[in-house]
Structure formats: structure tokens, C-alpha cells
Amino acid sequence: MITVSVLLFASYADALGRSSLELTLAAPATVDDVVARLRALPGAERLPSRPLVAVNQSYTGAAAAVADGDEVAILPPVAGG
Amino acid sequence: MRVALVERPLDPTALLAEVADVAHGASALFVGTVRAVNDGRAVTGIDYSAYVAMAERELAAIAAEVVAACGTPALVVEHRLGHLALGEASVVVAAAHAHRAPALDAVRQVIEAMKRRVPIWKQEHYADGTREWVDPTRASGATPDAGAPRSVGASR
Numbered sequence: 676m677i678t679v680s681v682l683l684f685a686s687y688a689d690a691l692g693r694s695s696l697e698l699t700l701a702a703p704a705t706v707d708d709v710v711a712r713l714r715a716l717p718g719a720e721r722l723p724s725r726p727l728v729a730v731n732q733s734y735t736g737a738a739a740a741v742a743d744g745d746e747v748a749i750l751p752p753v754a755g756g
Numbered sequence: 757m758r759v760a761l762v763e764r765p766l767d768p769t770a771l772l773a774e775v776a777d778v779a780h781g782a783s784a785l786f787v788g789t790v791r792a793v794n795d796g797r798a799v800t801g802i803d804y805s806a807y808v809a810m811a812e813r814e815l816a817a818i819a820a821e822v823v824a825a826c827g828t829p830a831l832v833v834e835h836r837l838g839h840l841a842l843g844e845a846s847v848v849v850a851a852a853h854a855h856r857a858p859a860l861d862a863v864r865q866v867i868e869a870m871k872r873r874v875p876i877w878k879q880e881h882y883a884d885g886t887r888e889w890v891d892p893t894r895a896s897g898a899t900p901d902a903g904a905p906r907s908v909g910a911s912r
Contacts, residue, residue, distance in 0.1 A: 684805070733810075748875070750807065752894075753875050753892075755875075
């Protein structure tokens with residue numbers, strides 16, 4: 676089993692009612708597995724099946740592996756400027 | 757080259773002074789400000805928030821790319837976070853170069869890449885008391901389509 680810390684921002688944090696949580700998953704696990712678990716939570720209807728994701732502060736794809744202790748950030752479409 | 761996320765008012769003149777040098781014949785400045793109307797709705801202010809650690813990293817990466825591409829180290833970028841009132845500056849980009857084309861290109865490249873890559877979000881406050889997160893991937897007036905975060909434009 677691995678544990679990752681998940682960060683949620685902006686509209687996604689509002690939807691799930693929190694900005695961070697820890698998830699424990701069976702290894703090996705991917706970004707897709709993390710997103711699937713999140714989408715099962717109450718309020719996660721606004722979370723797309725393929726959101727923007729950064730692992731340890733770098734953008735990554737849905738198939739990328741996640742490791743114990745990783746920081747997995749689920750990012751709404753960015754809107755700076 | 758310098759980038760920063762700050763929670764105080766931005767000073768475009770100070771950034772322009774920071775890139776100034778007698779070797780530079782051209783200085784270019786971009787200032788993004790809070791607009792009174794968006795999508796036909798009266799806006800009263802905007803809350804900016806960020807994934808700060810990653811936003812700083814991504815902004816620094818963009819600046820380094822643009823410095824290399826445009827051939828000038830004279831580039832400064834500041835983005836403000838927190839609550840901004842109408843007309844206040846949310847982002848300032850200043851670049852200087854011996855000649856105008858690279859200075860103008862540098863500013864343009866930074867702001868365009870920033871809008872695509874830097875994890876910053878804005879929540880608009882409207883005159884009717886409501887507020888909403890801005891989603892640039894959603895075409896104006898279209899049905900919210902949470903399943904396509906990268907799609908731009910209408911799909912009908």
C-alpha cells in the first residue's frame with residue numbers, strides 16, 4: 676500500500692469541501708487511480724475524469740505512476756493574468 | 757531575471773526601472789488589470805489564488821525559456837494574489853533589450869505561456885453579489901463541460 680497527499684484548488688476544493696486529504700492505495704498506483712478514488716467522494720461530480728494533474732509540482736499524465744509520499748495536485752483549468 | 761508572486765499592490769514603474777539599462781534601447785511593459793465587465797456581467801473585484809510552490813516554479817521556468825529565446829536577461833514578472841479591486845494590476849511583465857522586437861516578444865511570450873501553464877485561479881465577484889471561478893476553457897455561454905478541461909471553443 677502507498678499513501679499520497681492530494682491537494683485540491685479553487686472550484687475543485689469548493690466542490691469537495693476541502694483543500695487537501697490523504698489517500699491510501701494498493702501499489703502499484705497511477706494518477707488515474709487517484710482521480711478515480713477522488714471521484715467517488717461526495718461532491719466530486721464537478722471533478723472531470725481527466726483533470727489537469729501535477730505530481731510533486733510537475734504536470735503529468737493520467738497513466739503516470741504515483742509513489743508513497745507523492746504530492747498529487749488536482750488542478751482546475753488555470754486562469755492567471 | 758526575476759519572478760515573484762506577491763500579496764501587495766504591483767508597481768509597474770518599479771519593474772520598468774528594474775530592467776532599464778543604458779545598453780537597452782527598448783523596454784516593453786505589460787500590465788494586466790481587473791476589468792469591470794466579463795462575459796456581459798458586471799464585475800466588482802477578483803480573488804486570485806495559486807498553488808504557490810508550483811506557480812513560482814512554473815513562472816521561473818517560463819522566464820528562463822523566454823530569456824533564452826529572446827536573448828535578454830532583463831526580464832521581471834510579478835503576479836499578485838489575494839483580493840483585487842477594479843482597475844488594480846494583477847500581473848506585470850517588464851523586459852528590455854538592445855532592440856524593440858526581442859523586448860516586445862519577451863513580454864508577449866511570458867504572458868501567453870503564463871495563462872496556459874501557471875497554476876493560478878481567479879474567482880470573480882459580481883455586482884449582484886454572486887461569485888464564480890473563471891474557467892478559460894469554457895466557451896462563453898456554453899454548457900459547463902467538466903469532462904473536457906483542455907477543450908477551447910464551442911463543440912456543437
